[in-house]
Amino acid sequence: MTTAATAVSDTPGRPFKGEWIWSLVFPVLSVIVFLGTWEILIRVLEVPAWLVPKPSDFLSRLSTDFTTIAGHAWVTSKTIAFGFAIGVLIAVPLALAIVSVRSLERGLFPVIIFLNIMPKTVVGPIFVVWFGIGPLASVIIVFLMCFFPVLVDSMSGFRAVDPRLYHITRSMGASQLQTFRYIRIPASMRYIFAGMKIGIVKAIEGVIIAEFIASSAGLGFMIMRASSFMDTTLMFSGLIATASVALVFNGLMVAAERLLMPWARQ
Amino acid sequence: MRANGQERAADTGASIAGRGIKKVFGTGPSAHHALGPIDLDVKPGEFVSLIGPSGCGKSTTMLLVAGLEKTTEGKIEIDGVPLSAPLSEVGIVFQDHLLLEFRTAIRNVMLQQEIRRLDRQELRERADALFEKLGLTGAENRYPWQLSGGMRQRVSIARALVHQPSMLLMDEPFGALDAITRTQIRHDLEMLWLETRKTVLFITHSIEEAVGLSDRVLVMSDGPGKIVDEIHIDLPRPRPAHLGDYPDFAQYAQRVYTTFEKLGIYKFK
Numbered sequence: 103m104t105t106a107a108t109a110v111s112d113t114p115g116r117p118f119k120g121e122w123i124w125s126l127v128f129p130v131l132s133v134i135v136f137l138g139t140w141e142i143l144i145r146v147l148e149v150p151a152w153l154v155p156k157p158s159d160f161l162s163r164l165s166t167d168f169t170t171i172a173g174h175a176w177v178t179s180k181t182i183a184f185g186f187a188i189g190v191l192i193a194v195p196l197a198l199a200i201v202s203v204r205s206l207e208r209g210l211f212p213v214i215i216f217l218n219i220m221p222k223t224v225v226g227p228i229f230v231v232w233f234g235i236g237p238l239a240s241v242i243i244v245f246l247m248c249f250f251p252v253l254v255d256s257m258s259g260f261r262a263v264d265p266r267l268y269h270i271t272r273s274m275g276a277s278q279l280q281t282f283r284y285i286r287i288p289a290s291m292r293y294i295f296a297g298m299k300i301g302i303v304k305a306i307e308g309v310i311i312a313e314f315i316a317s318s319a320g321l322g323f324m325i326m327r328a329s330s331f332m333d334t335t336l337m338f339s340g341l342i343a344t345a346s347v348a349l350v351f352n353g354l355m356v357a358a359e360r361l362l363m364p365w366a367r368q
Numbered sequence: 369m370r371a372n373g374q375e376r377a378a379d380t381g382a383s384i385a386g387r388g389i390k391k392v393f394g395t396g397p398s399a400h401h402a403l404g405p406i407d408l409d410v411k412p413g414e415f416v417s418l419i420g421p422s423g424c425g426k427s428t429t430m431l432l433v434a435g436l437e438k439t440t441e442g443k444i445e446i447d448g449v450p451l452s453a454p455l456s457e458v459g460i461v462f463q464d465h466l467l468l469e470f471r472t473a474i475r476n477v478m479l480q481q482e483i484r485r486l487d488r489q490e491l492r493e494r495a496d497a498l499f500e501k502l503g504l505t506g507a508e509n510r511y512p513w514q515l516s517g518g519m520r521q522r523v524s525i526a527r528a529l530v531h532q533p534s535m536l537l538m539d540e541p542f543g544a545l546d547a548i549t550r551t552q553i554r555h556d557l558e559m560l561w562l563e564t565r566k567t568v569l570f571i572t573h574s575i576e577e578a579v580g581l582s583d584r585v586l587v588m589s590d591g592p593g594k595i596v597d598e599i600h601i602d603l604p605r606p607r608p609a610h611l612g613d614y615p616d617f618a619q620y621a622q623r624v625y626t627t628f629e630k631l632g633i634y635k636f637k
């Protein structure tokens with residue numbers, strides 16, 4: 103009997119040693135091949151830079167115009183961070199309230215469904231009228247974009263506990279507060295994170311569109327202005343910068359997940 | 369933390385006395401008569417199994433005894449005190465382990481300590497002792513997904529016992545396990561029970577399990593269930609892995625089969 107406990111491997115499903123090197127080499131290699139082919143084709147076919155820039159053009163532009171691009175990227179990142187944080191801070195408690203109070207669910211759910219399916223970017227021009235050109239309109243659009251996935255997934259998270267577990271906690275004499283603290287909140291974390299991962303992707307999508315129409319700073323604004331000057335190279339640099347911002351935010355999400363849910367590393 | 373009853377030494381079981389217990393779920397046209405009326409008497413420290421066809425009201429009986437559902441008619445006394453709130457001095461094990469995926473094995477057990485606000489060190493010592501007896505030593509810091517099905521159920525048994533309840537309620541606790549694990553865990557439970565003599569109400573579909581563990585087996589009829597037979601199991605303890613070695617075992621098992629056949633639960637041609 104005592105040997106049963108030690109018989110299970112400590113890290114099931116862990117990849118073989120060295121596999122991570124290949125998972126690094128292959129993407130890097132394919133990017134190099136892709137950009138190299140691009141560079142050669144443009145040079146051979148002599149395509150003008152205003153139509154399609156060479157990778158060497160827009161990559162070097164990233165360093166020559168670094169301060170400008172980084173400044174815009176910083177504005178964009180702040181907008182994402184604010185909109186996303188407000189979205190999560192409202193969505194999670196609201197999900198809890200909706201799940202706990204029956205009448206709230208009946209009253210609010212149709213509204214939520216409607217707002218969820220409505221394309222959020224169409225309200226951009228309205229926000230411009232209401233709040234003017236500036237960061238506020240963008241923050242609100244980002245908020246709307248990430249709010250709903252977080253809300254909906256949090257709601258399923260708060261419902262996900264097997265009701266028979268409450269039999270056990272009730273026999274323990276657990277108060278409502280204890281049930282939340284010990285069971286419902288941690289049990290819903292997995293779902294909240296799933297919602298936040300979708301939310302952050304939506305937020306990045308939303309921030310660029312918001313900056314196209316309602317901003318005087320940020321990567322979206324920079325790309326839009328470059329477009330009106332036919333500065334295609336800067337537009338591509340902006341694209342790379344946007345992707346980098348997206349990568350950073352995704353990385354932050356993964357890091358937060360590892361930190362807050364150490365049990366889920368499967 | 370005694371919701372029901374008088375002081376009692378920590379290592380004896382509670383008594384159950386149910387009179388005319390009946391349970392109807394819902395009201396009006398959707399009302400569903402799920403159980404009884406039945407009388408249920410369990411002596412302190414007795415190991416009693418409930419066996420019966422699916423849907424006859426076994427789980428319902430358990431929830432009524434735990435005070436987690438209200439009886440529609442009749443009353444239940446635990447240690448002579450009528451039930452009015454969820455029973456506190458109880459440990460519950462279901463067919464699914466119902467462990468928290470975000471807590472390690474030991475912290476799942478220590479949930480009892482945290483919620484009941486019991487002494488941390490004392491409970492930790494008891495948890496360690498239970499882990500040892502249940503063959504879980506070394507698995508303390510694993511998460512449920514890192515444990516086998518049998519180990520998970522052992523952790524959930526430890527969780528049900530660590531606060532030293534006077535009663536253990538088990539609803540098909542081994543139903544999801546394979547036959548080999550089930551036989552071993554049955555023995556381990558029996559050894560734990562012999563040591564502490566909690567009152568156990570054990571629900572099962574397995575005649576072998578019922579006979580292998582119980583002092584007394586209550587056989588229930590189709591829903592709404594009534595208790596149709598009561599079998600005292602007079603076998604020495606601890607009981608062996610292979611119960612067929614006892615000639616009496618075959619007789620006890622036969623009696624349950626015959627009862628089921630008489631009730632028309634088995635329709636063999």
Ligand SMILES: Nc1ncnc2c1ncn2[C@@H]1O[C@H](COP(=O)(O)OP(=O)(O)OP(=O)(O)O)[C@@H](O)[C@H]1O
Nearest residue numbers: 393394400402421422423424425426427428429591
């Ligand atoms: N909360 C409930 N509301 C309405 N009906 C219920 C409820 N719980 C159980 N029932 C019904 O009561 C009857 C008895 O249920 P119970 O779960 O006690 O059966 P059981 O003997 O445990 O069955 P099984 O062996 O399949 O677990 C069933 O018909 C079931 O559908």
Ligand SMILES: [Mg+2]
Nearest residue numbers: 426427428539
């Ligand atoms: Mg049942």
